[in-house]
Amino acid sequence: VRRIPELNPSKDSGQGTLFDSWRFHAVFTTTDAALLDTVAADKTHRRHAIIENVNADLKASALAHLPSGVFNANAAWLVCAAMAFNLTRAAATLTKSADLARATTATIRRKLITVPARIATSARRLKLHLPTGWPWETAWTALYNTLFARPTTV
Incomplete structure (x- = not known):
C-alpha cells in the first residue's frame, strides 16, 4: 500500500475521515519484489497511463x-x-x-x-x-x- 499526500482535501461533510491528509493506493503486481520495488512498479503503472491517454486521444479524432x-x-x-x-x-x-x-x-x-x-504576395514573395x-x-x-x-x- 502506498501513501500519497492529499492535494485537494475536501471540506468535512458532516462525517469525519479516518485519515485527514493522506490517500492510500493498493498496488498489486506479480513481479518479484527483488526485481521491482513499489516505487518502480508505480512508475511502470504511470507509463501505462500515458499510453491510455494516447489511445483515448486517437479514438476521439482519427480512429473514430x-x-x-x-x-x-x-x-x-x-x-x-x-x-x-x-x-x-x-x-x-x-x-x-x-x-x-x-x-x-x-x-x-x-x-x-x-x-x-491570409497569404499575400509582394515582389514575388509570399507574406x-x-x-x-x-x-x-x-x-x-x-x-x-x-x-x-x-x-x-x-
Missing part, C-alpha cells in the same frame, strides 16, 4: 472513423492517424509552451494548425499576415522559427 469494412483501408488509416498524431505532438513540443506540450491533439489543431491568417492580438502568436512564431531557421552567415 474505423472500421470501414476493408482491412487495407483500415490499416492505411491507422498508419496515417499515427503519423499525424506524432507530427502534431512534435509540433506542440517545438513551441516550447508547457500548455501545448500537454494538450490533446484537438487543442493543438485549434491553436496551431487552424491559423486565422503571411497573422491577426493582431492573436493569443497563440508566440507559440506559433516559436514553431515557425524552429522549423524554418534562417541560415547563419559566415
Whole structure:
C-alpha cells in the first residue's frame, strides 16, 4: 500500500475521515519484489497511463472513423492517424509552451494548425499576415522559427 499526500482535501461533510491528509493506493503486481520495488512498479503503472491517454486521444479524432469494412483501408488509416498524431505532438513540443506540450491533439489543431491568417504576395514573395492580438502568436512564431531557421552567415 502506498501513501500519497492529499492535494485537494475536501471540506468535512458532516462525517469525519479516518485519515485527514493522506490517500492510500493498493498496488498489486506479480513481479518479484527483488526485481521491482513499489516505487518502480508505480512508475511502470504511470507509463501505462500515458499510453491510455494516447489511445483515448486517437479514438476521439482519427480512429473514430474505423472500421470501414476493408482491412487495407483500415490499416492505411491507422498508419496515417499515427503519423499525424506524432507530427502534431512534435509540433506542440517545438513551441516550447508547457500548455501545448500537454494538450490533446484537438487543442493543438485549434491553436496551431487552424491559423486565422491570409497569404499575400509582394515582389514575388509570399507574406503571411497573422491577426493582431492573436493569443497563440508566440507559440506559433516559436514553431515557425524552429522549423524554418534562417541560415547563419559566415
